[in-house]
Amino acid sequence: MSDRTLSQPRREQLMRVLVIAQLVILAIGILFPIAWMVTSSFKSSADVTAYPPTLLFRPTLDNYTRLLQTTPFFSYARNSLIESGSSTLIGLLLGVPAAYAASITRASWPALVTLSARMAPGTLFLIPWYIVFRDLGMVGTYGALILTQAAITLPIVIWVLLPAFDAIPRSILEAAGVDGCGILRSLWRVALPLVSSGLVIATILAFVFSWNYFLFALVLSDENTKPLVVAAFNYIGEGSTDWGGLMAAATLIALPPLVLAIAVQRWLVAGLTLGAVKG
Amino acid sequence: MASLRMQGLKKRFGTMEIIPSLDLEIADHEFVVFVGPSGCGKSTLLRIIAGLEPITEGDLFIGDQRVNDLTPAQRDIAMVFQDYALYPHMTVYQNMAFGLQMRHTPQAEIDARVQNAARLLDIEPLLKRRPRALSGGQRQRVAMGRAIVRDPKVFLFDEPLSNLDAQLRGQVRSEIKALSQRLKTTMIFVTHDQVEAMTMADRIVVLRGGVIQQVGAPEEIYGRPANRFVAGFIGSPSMNFLPVNLADGAAHLPDSRTLNIGTALRGTAVLGIRPEHFIPAPEGTGMPVDVTLVEPLGSDTLVHFLVGDIKCIARVAPDTRPHVGERLPLSVAPGKAYLFDPETGARLA
Numbered sequence: 001m002s003d004r005t006l007s008q009p010r011r012e013q014l015m016r017v018l019v020i021a022q023l024v025i026l027a028i029g030i031l032f033p034i035a036w037m038v039t040s041s042f043k044s045s046a047d048v049t050a051y052p053p054t055l056l057f058r059p060t061l062d063n064y065t066r067l068l069q070t071t072p073f074f075s076y077a078r079n080s081l082i083e084s085g086s087s088t089l090i091g092l093l094l095g096v097p098a099a100y101a102a103s104i105t106r107a108s109w110p111a112l113v114t115l116s117a118r119m120a121p122g123t124l125f126l127i128p129w130y131i132v133f134r135d136l137g138m139v140g141t142y143g144a145l146i147l148t149q150a151a152i153t154l155p156i157v158i159w160v161l162l163p164a165f166d167a168i169p170r171s172i173l174e175a176a177g178v179d180g181c182g183i184l185r186s187l188w189r190v191a192l193p194l195v196s197s198g199l200v201i202a203t204i205l206a207f208v209f210s211w212n213y214f215l216f217a218l219v220l221s222d223e224n225t226k227p228l229v230v231a232a233f234n235y236i237g238e239g240s241t242d243w244g245g246l247m248a249a250a251t252l253i254a255l256p257p258l259v260l261a262i263a264v265q266r267w268l269v270a271g272l273t274l275g276a277v278k279g
Numbered sequence: 280m281a282s283l284r285m286q287g288l289k290k291r292f293g294t295m296e297i298i299p300s301l302d303l304e305i306a307d308h309e310f311v312v313f314v315g316p317s318g319c320g321k322s323t324l325l326r327i328i329a330g331l332e333p334i335t336e337g338d339l340f341i342g343d344q345r346v347n348d349l350t351p352a353q354r355d356i357a358m359v360f361q362d363y364a365l366y367p368h369m370t371v372y373q374n375m376a377f378g379l380q381m382r383h384t385p386q387a388e389i390d391a392r393v394q395n396a397a398r399l400l401d402i403e404p405l406l407k408r409r410p411r412a413l414s415g416g417q418r419q420r421v422a423m424g425r426a427i428v429r430d431p432k433v434f435l436f437d438e439p440l441s442n443l444d445a446q447l448r449g450q451v452r453s454e455i456k457a458l459s460q461r462l463k464t465t466m467i468f469v470t471h472d473q474v475e476a477m478t479m480a481d482r483i484v485v486l487r488g489g490v491i492q493q494v495g496a497p498e499e500i501y502g503r504p505a506n507r508f509v510a511g512f513i514g515s516p517s518m519n520f521l522p523v524n525l526a527d528g529a530a531h532l533p534d535s536r537t538l539n540i541g542t543a544l545r546g547t548a549v550l551g552i553r554p555e556h557f558i559p560a561p562e563g564t565g566m567p568v569d570v571t572l573v574e575p576l577g578s579d580t581l582v583h584f585l586v587g588d589i590k591c592i593a594r595v596a597p598d599t600r601p602h603v604g605e606r607l608p609l610s611v612a613p614g615k616a617y618l619f620d621p622e623t624g625a626r627l628a
């Protein structure tokens with residue numbers, strides 16, 4: 001008895017240390033490639049291919065200036081913004097009501113359908129997809145790229161929001177009905193505010209996935225609608241690759257989603273439904 | 280402000296029949312209380328009226344309008360949910376104002392009504408808080424407030440006072456009663472509490488397994504229960520039931536004692552006597568019983584005794600303080616002996 005009470009604080013301490021160690025290992029694994037990318041982008045072309053890799057080097061902005069001078073980087077960035085922004089918006093506009101409808105009707109098939117849409121290998125659809133847009137004369141247009149990426153964002157939105165809606169006690173939604181809300185108003189005034197953190201997560205995920213969506217964009221875009229990820233691909237040349245420039249581009253591409261995630265971090269608060277119902 | 284009519288109403292969940300077939304009319308301005316054991320379908324019935332549960336079969340009318348296919352929003356009812364169902368992201372004020380906003384009530388009137396309801400329910404200091412920062416009883420009062428700010432056709436209350444302390448419960452009870460008289464709105468109130476049922480109801484509906492056992496004014500339900508179930512359910516402590524043999528105007532008890540109840544019936548029956556209808560008899564008359572427990576309540580005294588192996592309770596005047604083991608002669612107040620069919624439970628007399 002007294003033995004256990006004595007060892008209790010020490011055991012807790014040990015657990016803390018183990019948890020922290022685990023987090024550190026995990027963080028290193030995740031952050032290492034990012035650190036590599038960022039440091040490489042500041043290396044001179046000699047340093048970037050040096051083997052063994054140099055840890056101490058004289059940072060230079062050469063890669064960035066070259067990138068911005070030799071490529072229309074900002075127009076690619078604008079393309080990416082237009083395409084990811086619009087497809088995220090479409091995903092939200094369609095996905096939010098879809099997830100809500102699936103939740104209140106307790107239908108399980110929409111979740112299954114969206115899951116299989118997420119799991120199916122995209123390459124399978126690449127050619128028919130291309131043919132459809134070619135026949136529509138839409139290859140190289142924003143429309144084609146936005147619609148294609150909406151096919152990515154929509155399932156993400158549904159998949160994130162469905163469990164969030166499911167977690168709202170039904171009686172709260174029923175109370176909204178009794179208070180005079182139709183289905184859309186109960187969604188807007190009651191359900192959405194209660195899943196706001198889920199909504200933020202869904203928005204970020206949808207935006208990031210569509211921002212990084214490569215294969216279909218490669219096939220469907222042209223010089224005027226090319227998004228950043230596709231443009232960066234051009235840095236991988238047949239003969240020699242400009243690794244420094246590529247890393248600078250990659251760093252810049254990774255920036256907006258990161259900024260977005262940090263900006264909305266404070267929204268990600270849980271436990272909002274606390275205290276709504278008895279017990 | 281509307282009457283309510285249920286015709287051949289049936290409710291099944293899957294294959295489970297919760298309400299076999301129910302007919303009930305509730306008049307305009309009437310205050311009706313549903314009572315019945317847990318799981319008998321009280322909440323289900325309220326939810327059907329509110330439009331939250333589809334009707335399996337039969338019709339529901341509010342006023343002259345058949346509302347089977349109307350959404351809750353279209354039915355114009357206010358409801359207090361058994362689990363409160365407050366909006367967690369809104370303050371207490373917003374919770375109460377929401378239904379009025381949805382119906383485009385002018386802001387000044389919303390404000391007046393919310394303040395008024397908050398004063399009635401003693402939650403004025405809480406108006407800026409969110410539900411998670413409230414105690415159970417406070418949440419329940421907010422749920423109550425959200426309903427009473429409205430001016431609907433029908434109020435539905437699902438055990439709205441269950442979590443309040445005795446004093447507050449009494450206070451809110453009389454407020455609701457006063458409100459119903461002032462607003463002249465039809466009210467349906469579900470409760471487990473005898474006192475609530477008896478004091479508030481114009482009519483009580485006793486339910487069991489989704490079937491109406493009796494509908495009537497409180498004194499009628501209490502004084503002329505339709506069957507043994509109603510007799511046992513209404514009244515606290517509940518009615519004593521004794522299997523008896525009737526002969527020569529007297530009831531012959533299981534332990535061969537007799538109790539003179541002056542009945543013309545003969546044969547086997549179940550004798551029902553409310554605790555308060557036992558009266559101490561003069562020495563040498565009545566039925567002598569051996570006291571097993573005495574509970575002084577202040578206002579009166581509960582005397583427990585055995586008849587055969589059946590536990591019985593008598594409620595007697597507070598100054599009657601028999602000792603445990605003492606032999607006390609009891610008789611039954613004239614005309615207060617109920618007789619039930621031993622098979623069907625229906626009341627015989």
Ligand SMILES: Nc1ncnc2c1ncn2[C@@H]1O[C@H](COP(=O)(O)OP(=O)(O)OP(=O)(O)O)[C@@H](O)[C@H]1O
Nearest residue numbers: 292295297315316317318319320321322323324361
């Ligand atoms: N959604 C549902 N699906 C299946 N059965 C249900 C459902 N809702 C209620 N029931 C059943 O219907 C019956 C009546 O339930 P209801 O909630 O109306 O009882 P109640 O009289 O309100 O009880 P209490 O006094 O405990 O609140 C119960 O047997 C319950 O298990």
Ligand SMILES: [Mg+2]
Nearest residue numbers: 321322323361
């Ligand atoms: Mg109930």
